[in-house]
Amino acid sequence: MTIGSTEKERITTRQIRLLSRFVVLLIAIALGVRWLAAQSREAAAVFPLAPEAFVPALSPFIGLASAIGDRALHLSMLLCLPVATLSLLFGRWFCRNLCHVGLIVELIGKTRKKSGIGGVPHLGPWLVMLSLGSAIAGYPLFLWMDPLSIFNGFLSAWRQPLILANVLSAGCFIVVVVLSFVSPGLWCYRVCPLGFTQDLIGSVGRRVRRSRMQPNGGNSTEKKRVSRRGFLAAAGGATVGCIVAARPSDTCRRLTMRPPGVTEERFSALCVRCGNCSSACPQGIISQDPGGTGLLAFLTPRIRISPGYCSEHCNACGKACPAGAIPRLALEDKQNVAIGFATVIHKTCIRCMLCVIQCPYNAITTEYIFGRYYPVVDPDVCRGCGLCEVVCPVEGKAIIVQGIRQRILAPVDMDYPVKADDV
Helix, strand or coil, rough: HHHHHHHHHHHHHHHHHHHHHHHHHHHHHHHHCCCCCCCCCCHHHHCCCHHHHHHHHCCCCHHHHHHHHHHCCCHHHHHHHHHHHHHHCCCHHHHCCHHHHHHHHHHHCCCCCCEEECCCCCCHHHHHHHHHHHHCCCCCCCCCHHHHHHHHHHHHHHCCCHHHHHHHHCCCCCCHHHHHHCCCCCCHHHHHHHHHHHHHHHHHHHHHHHHHHHHCCCCCHHHHHHHEEEECCCCCCCHHHHHCCCCCCHHHHHHCCCCCCCCHHHHHCCCCCCCCCHHHHCCCEEECCCCCCCCHHHHEEEEEECCCCCCCCCHHHHHHCCHHHHHHEEEHHHHEEEEEEEEEEECCCCCCCCCHCCCCCCCCCEECCCCCCEECCCCCCCCCCCCHHHCCCCCCCEEEEEEEEEECCCCCCCCCCCCCCCC
């Protein structure tokens, strides 16, 4: 009788966990395709985080490594604290009860009869310790392997024009699915850094509880061996992080336009490649880099001035970032960041002066050159927003915006009062 009751309780618990993960899956999809995104300008202006950033921000792996790497406490770190606390008490609680990616790979794995992962080493602990070690050096590695971010990147790929970079971004999740089909359990129990981050936090909780009960306990040879391996992995990650962070920036990377407020040195490491900024941009100018700016910047967001421009009334990309790679700048701060510089091509300019009229920062004036008046860009005022390039009627454009190392400029008087977020 007791055995039957216990079996029923196990079945009920399994069903509840299945249902809870399925609900989270629906919520993640709804947020991913922006069904539940804030529609009112007032809500977008008041709340500092876009709805689609919520699910990736729950990851303790992203929150912890990005906070250490950026030397700052991001909102994502605050959102992951409940999951981290539950992990401290119950280990992989999130994986068992809420992880929608785990639900998908588990259902796919059930189509196969056996796992076949017995001989595969545990890569997850090494990924976590390498990431945390390199984060201490200021350049966290492997954040892009977080499953919540991978799933968001998959959804984001279909909200944008189907280009190579988006297909590659969606392919990360497809790889996880294929691995789970070929070897059920391989991703969750051998690779997933989010799962092993919970294991790491849970082990800390167990040691604290054990030390309170047995002051001299927990000194076994096996535990020392595991601690030694973790220390070596963290030290190796710190070494790699220092080497990568100290590499010289090449010209190609310096000329890549990034979202406002980005620090190029650590951007490629802090970015989790979730694609949120690309889909959140109302102007459609943020796309993922297919590799043209180097391997380390693969699939990171870049700005292309087409079809729109970096509006002075928009800071949506920062609100959509779950890891703090793109700072959440207030509009007044964002308007003082120069992300590029406009250059006039005199031989193709027809002197229509539309760029002079439309520039929201009054950075373009006229000057008598070559016997005629031409537009002239003030480097101390131009933010590189790209509106001048958008309005230029010349085929091939007579004024072009190129990326620079971002810098903060002095505030300027604009042609109209600053509005709330126009996103």
